[in-house]
Amino acid sequence: MVNICSRCRSAIPLGSAFCLECGQMREMLHCTSCGEILQTNAKFCGKCGKKIE
Ligand SMILES: [Zn+2]
Numbered sequence: 558m559v560n561i562c563s564r565c566r567s568a569i570p571l572g573s574a575f576c577l578e579c580g581q582m583r584e585m586l587h588c589t590s591c592g593e594i595l596q597t598n599a600k601f602c603g604k605c606g607k608k609i610e
């Protein structure tokens with residue numbers, strides 16, 4: 558499972574906050590309930606279990 562850079566479309570490894578190719582900051586989602594940082598493809602919050610819209 559990898560994230561794709563929104564600028565250059567190269568793969569960003571999990572755990573990296575920035576694209577290794579162009580330095581673009583990876584898009585972060587935050588849980589609207591508890592504020593936990595979520596993976597961009599997350600369906601549910603891993604901390605509180607809230608469904609991500
Ligand atoms: Zn990039």
Ligand SMILES: [Zn+2]
Nearest residue numbers: 588591602605
């Ligand atoms: Zn949450």
